[in-house]
Amino acid sequence: MEQASTASLEDLAENRHKEMAPSPSDDIDSDKRQAGRVAFCKSITEEARTIANGLMSDLNWTKKFYNEGDSEVRHQLEFAEGDKHHPLDSLRQAVQTLMVNLRSHSHDASRGPLLVFVFDEASSLVRKTTLHDVSKPTTSDEEQVGLYIALNRIISCCFKEFPIWFFFLATESLVGELVPPSNAGRSGDYTRDSSSRWVKSDEPRLKRFPPFLALQLDVEDRWRMQDPAKRKDELRKPMANFTTPKEMAIFGRPLWYAYTDKPQEMYKVAKLKLIGGQQNGGYDPKNENHVFAVLSFRLSLDVCLQNPEAISFASAAVNFYMRVAVSIDQETGLLDTVTPSEPVLAKAAMEHLCQGVNWTQSIETLTLKLLEGGLVEKGVKGELYARLVLILAHDWVRLARGLRTSDPTSGLSSDVPELMPTFTVSDLLKALYADNHHTSIDALPKDIRGARMNFTHFVPGYETLTPEIVPELCQDLLRRCAAMQLEFKQPTYDLFLPVYFGDVDREFEVSECGFVVVQVKNRKKATTLEDIFKENFTKIHPEGRDREERKAAASIRNKDTFVFNGATKPILFLLFDFGVTRSKHALSPLVQVSRSNVETAPELWAIHSQGYDTEVFGCLKNMDQTNAYRRFFASVPSGETEADQLCMRNKIFNKLGREFRYPERKGEVVEPVEAESSAKGGKGKGKMEVVEPVEAESSAKGGKGKGKFRNLLHLTKKS
Numbered sequence: 205m206e207q208a209s210t211a212s213l214e215d216l217a218e219n220r221h222k223e224m225a226p227s228p229s230d231d232i233d234s235d236k237r238q239a240g241r242v243a244f245c246k247s248i249t250e251e252a253r254t255i256a257n258g259l260m261s262d263l264n265w266t267k268k269f270y271n272e273g274d275s276e277v278r279h280q281l282e283f284a285e286g287d288k289h290h291p292l293d294s295l296r297q298a299v300q301t302l303m304v305n306l307r308s309h310s311h312d313a314s315r316g317p318l319l320v321f322v323f324d325e326a327s328s329l330v331r332k333t334t335l336h337d338v339s340k341p342t343t344s345d346e347e348q349v350g351l352y353i354a355l356n357r358i359i360s361c362c363f364k365e366f367p368i369w370f371f372f373l374a375t376e377s378l379v380g381e382l383v384p385p386s387n388a389g390r391s392g393d394y395t396r397d398s399s400s401r402w403v404k405s406d407e408p409r410l411k412r413f414p415p416f417l418a419l420q421l422d423v424e425d426r427w428r429m430q431d432p433a434k435r436k437d438e439l440r441k442p443m444a445n446f447t448t449p450k451e452m453a454i455f456g457r458p459l460w461y462a463y464t465d466k467p468q469e470m471y472k473v474a475k476l477k478l479i480g481g482q483q484n485g486g487y488d489p490k491n492e493n494h495v496f497a498v499l500s501f502r503l504s505l506d507v508c509l510q511n512p513e514a515i516s517f518a519s520a521a522v523n524f525y526m527r528v529a530v531s532i533d534q535e536t537g538l539l540d541t542v543t544p545s546e547p548v549l550a551k552a553a554m555e556h557l558c559q560g561v562n563w564t565q566s567i568e569t570l571t572l573k574l575l576e577g578g579l580v581e582k583g584v585k586g587e588l589y590a591r592l593v594l595i596l597a598h599d600w601v602r603l604a605r606g607l608r609t610s611d612p613t614s615g616l617s618s619d620v621p622e623l624m625p626t627f628t629v630s631d632l633l634k635a636l637y638a639d640n641h642h643t644s645i646d647a648l649p650k651d652i653r654g655a656r657m658n659f660t661h662f663v664p665g666y667e668t669l670t671p672e673i674v675p676e677l678c679q680d681l682l683r684r685c686a687a688m689q690l691e692f693k694q695p696t697y698d699l700f701l702p703v704y705f706g707d708v709d710r711e712f713e714v715s716e717c718g719f720v721v722v723q724v725k726n727r728k729k730a731t732t733l734e735d736i737f738k739e740n741f742t743k744i745h746p747e748g749r750d751r752e753e754r755k756a757a758a759s760i761r762n763k764d765t766f767v768f769n770g771a772t773k774p775i776l777f778l779l780f781d782f783g784v785t786r787s788k789h790a791l792s793p794l795v796q797v798s799r800s801n802v803e804t805a806p807e808l809w810a811i812h813s814q815g816y817d818t819e820v821f822g823c824l825k826n827m828d829q830t831n832a833y834r835r836f837f838a839s840v841p842s843g844e845t846e847a848d849q850l851c852m853r854n855k856i857f858n859k860l861g862r863e864f865r866y867p868e869r870k871g872e873v874v875e876p877v878e879a880e881s882s883a884k885g886g887k888g889k890g891k892m893e894v895v896e897p898v899e900a901e902s903s904a905k906g907g908k909g910k911g912k913f914r915n916l917l918h919l920t921k922k923s
Contacts, residue, residue: 212310213318265291281361296362303366317367326372327523329355373419417529421544424454424461439679443708444625446658446683447547455684456546474552480524487556489565492573493517496580497525498553499570500543503591504662504689506581507541515539517579542664547685550661551623558599567592567832575839582840586726586782587689587698589816589840591662592833594687594699594722597636597823598659601627604635604826626656626708629720629776637813638822641795647745648797648809652774655703655718659687668694669767678702678717695765696736697721705773718773726783726840733779733798733810736760741798741810748796759802774807782816782837794820 224241259265268280268291281292306318323329329352359370420426428434445451449467453460463470478497479487488494499505500521507518518539521527526549531540557563574580582588602624630653633645645653663686669677681688681702688700699722706716725731733741734751739759742750760766768775786794794815800808816837818825824833 213306216309259291262291278357278360281357292358292362295358299362299366299368303368317369319366319368320371321368322371322373323355324373326352327374415532417531421457421528421546422455423458428454438683440711441683442710443656443658443682443704443706443712446685447623447625451683452547452551452685456544456548460546460548470548471552471555474548475555477526478549478552478556487559487562489562490569492569492577492579493520493525494556495566495569496521496574497527498556499566500527501546501549501553502557502595502661503588504543504664505574505588506664507539508578508581509538509540511578513577514579545661545663545684545686547660550685554599554602554623554660558603561829563596563599564828564830564832567828567836568830571832571836571839575836586724586780586840589782589837590699590722590724590780591689592836593636593821593823594632594701595662596827597632597821600635600823600826601631623660626658626704629653629655629657629703632657633811635823635826636821637795637811638819638825641820641822644745644793644795644797644811648776648811649774649807651705652718652776652809655705655773656708657701657703657720658682658685659701660685662687662689662699664688665690665694665700667691669697669700670764671767671770674719674767674771675714675717678719679712679714682717696723696760698724715772718775719768719771720776720778722778722780725779725781727781728783728785730781730784730792730814731779733777733800733812736779737800737808740801742801743796743798745797746793748792756802761802761804768806771806774809777808777810779810779812780816781812781814784814786814 223238224244225238227238269277271277271280303318311318330349363370425438428438441451449470450464453464453470460470460474463473475487476482476485478501479485479494480497487498496505496517507514507521509518515538518527518541522529522539522541526546527541528544529539529541532538557566570580575582602622630645630648633648633653634642637645659681663681663684665688668691677688677700679702681700682704687702690697690700701720701722703718703720704712704716705718706713723736732751734754737760738754739756739761740750740754761769786792792814794813796812798810798812800810802808813820817834818831824831
C-alpha cells in the first residue's frame with residue numbers, strides 16, 4: 205500500500221493500460237485479449253448480474269419507478285431526507301472510497317479531473333440487447349434508449365458532487381436518440397424520455413450541455429506539422445510518396461494510422477465503412493445511402509437542408525457512412541454536416557465505383573434519387589457536373605493504364621484500378637477530352653503536358669483565394685491528393701487543380717508548384733477568353749482568327765482577381781462552356797487551345813470547350829455505358845436564365861451598386877416634355893420618359909378625342 209501511494213496517477217493509468225492492452229501476438233486469428241483482462245471483464249458482468257437481480261427483488265428500489273410522470277423517476281432516485289436505506293447508498297459509498305484512494309496519489313490538478321469515465325461506442329446503449337447467454341448477447345436494430353437514460357440518471361444522482369467527467373463516444377452516433385431536440389414530443393415512457401431538461405413545475409428548466417462534435421481529424425498530420433523539426437521533414441517529402449499508404453493514413457481519422465503496417469487491411473476496413481459496416485456486404489449502386497457516401501468522398505456533395513426529408517438522410521450519413529457532423533441545432537435537431545478530406549476513403553470510394561458498371565448506375569441513382577429527390581445540393585453553375593467529368597477522367601487514367609479488360613468491347617475492367625504515384629497533365633486531358641481533340645492537347649507546351657498531378661477527390665474551399673496563400677495551398681492539396689472546389693464568390697475560377705513541375709522523386713520545392721484552374725459556364729451563348737481575362741489570345745490549335753485588339757492595361761492581371769501574379773510556372777485555364785447549343789455548321793471548334801499574348805509572367809494557356817456530351821468529353825463514353833450523364837446534366841440548373849436574373853431583383857442588395865437596384869431602361873428615349881400638374885390646379889414643367897407617341901380615345905367624362913399619352917410602363921421584346 206505504501207508503494208502504491210507513492211505512485212502518481214499517471215503511473216497507475218500506465219500500468220492499468222498495460223494490463224488491459226491486447227496480446228502482443230501477431231496472429232490475426234488468435235484471441236488478442238490477455239487472460240487478466242478476460243477475467244476482469246467476466247467478474248464485472250457477473251457482479252452486475254448479481255446486483256441487478258438483488259435490486260429487482262428490493263421493494264424499496266422498485267417503488268421508485270411507480271410514478272412515471274415527467275422527471276418523477278429522477279426525483280425519486282435523488283437522496284431524500286429521511287430515506288435511511290436508499291438503494292444507491294452502496295454505490296455512493298464505493299465512489300467515495302475510490303476518490304479517497306485516488307487523492308492519496310500525486311496529481312497535478314491543473315491537468316484535469318481525478319477520474320474520467322469514457323463509454324466507447326455508446327450507441328450500443330440504445331440498441332435492444334437480449335442476454336439469454338452472457339457470452340452471446342443478441343442485438344436487434346430496434347432502438348430502445350432505456351439503458352442510456354438509466355445510466356444518465358445514475359450519474360446525475362451519485363457522481364455530480366465529485367470531480368469526475370463522463371464522455372460518451374460513438375461512431376454510430378444516433379444523435380436523434382442520444383441528444384433529442386428540445387422540441388421533441390414526450391412519449392410518456394420514462395425509459396425513452398430524457399429527464400435532463402424536465403423538472404417539477406416550481407423549479408427552473410434545466411439547460412443541457414450541447415454535444416461536443418469537434419473531435420479532431422487529421423490528428424497525425426497536425427501533430428507533425430505543429431512540431432518545427434517534424435514540419436520541415438514533412439514539407440521536404442517527395443511528391444511520389446504522397447500516395448503511399450503511410451502518407452495517406454496521416455490524413456483523416458486516427459483509425460487509418462493504426463493500419464499503416466497492413467495497408468490491405470486498412471483499405472478493406474475503409475471500403476467496409478463506406479457501406480455502413482455491413483459484414484460480407486457489397487456496394488449497391490442503387491442504394492442512395494451507399495451512393496451518397498461514396499460520391500461524397502469524391503465529388504464533395506452537400507445535403508440540401510431546405511428539404512425536411514434531408515434531416516434523417518444526413519443523420520444516417522453521420523451514423524453509418526463516415527460523414528462528419530459540424531453542428532447540431534438543439535431546438536430542431538437539424539444537422540450541419542460535411543464530408544472530410546480523407547485520401548484513404550477516397551481510394552476506397554474509387555475502388556467501389558470502378559467495379560463493373562457501378563459508375564453508370566451510381567450516376568443514375570445520384571440523379572434520380574438524390575438530385576431530383578431534393579436531398580443533395582445541385583449548385584447553380586454546373587460545378588458539380590465539372591467535378592464529375594474530371595473525376596471520371598481521373599479514374600479512366602488509372603483504369604486504362606496497365607489493366608486488362610474482362611470484356612474488350614465494354615471498355616471497363618472487372619478489377620479495381622491501382623493508385624499510381626502521379627500522372628501527367630497530358631494523361632488527364634486526354635482522358636477528359638474525346639480522342640479527336642488529342643491533337644489540340646499536343647499543341648500545349650511540353651512542360652505543361654509533363655507536369656504531374658495526383659488528385660483523387662475534391663474538397664470545398666470556404667474563402668476567396670489570395671496571392672500569398674496560393675503556393676502553400678498548392679502543396680497542402682498535393683500532400684492529401686486533393687483538388688478544390690473554390691468558394692462560391694471566387695471571381696474568374698471555380699475549380700483549382702494543383703500540379704507539380706519538379707522531379708517527383710526528389711525533395712519537394714514549393715517554387716515548382718503550378719495550377720490548372722477551371723471556370724464553368726452553363727449559358728446558351730458561348731463565352732470568350734478575351735471577355736474573361738480582358739487580354740488578347742492567339743488560337744493555337746485549331747488555328748483561327750484573332751478577336752479585336754485589347755489594351756494591356758485592361759487585363760485582369762492588374763487586379764486582385766487574377767491571384768497568380770507571383771507565379772513563375774505557366775498556368776493552364778480550362779473553360780467549360782457546357783450550355784452552348786451548336787449547329788452542325790458552327791465555325792468555332794468544340795475544343796480550342798489558345799495562348800495569351802501578354803508577355804509578362806506567368807504564361808497563360810487555355811482550353812475552351814463548348815458542350816457537355818461525349819463529343820467533347822471522352823471520359824463519358826469510356827466510363828458511362830448508358831449515357832446516364834445526360835439526365836444528370838439536365839438536373840443541374842444553370843441559375844443564369846433571364847428569369848433567374850429577374851428574380852434577383854427582389855434581393856434588394858444582392859449587389860451593392862445602385863445600378864443594380866435602378867438599372868437604366870434599354871431602348872427608351874428621354875426627352876423634355878411639358879406636363880400639366882393637377883396638384884391644386886397648378887401648372888408646371890417636367891421631364892417624362894417617352895417610349896413612343898400613341899393615339900388613344902379618351903372616355904373621361906364621356907368625352908371623345910385624340911391625344912398623345914406617355915407610356916410609363918412599356919414591355920418590349922428584343923429582336
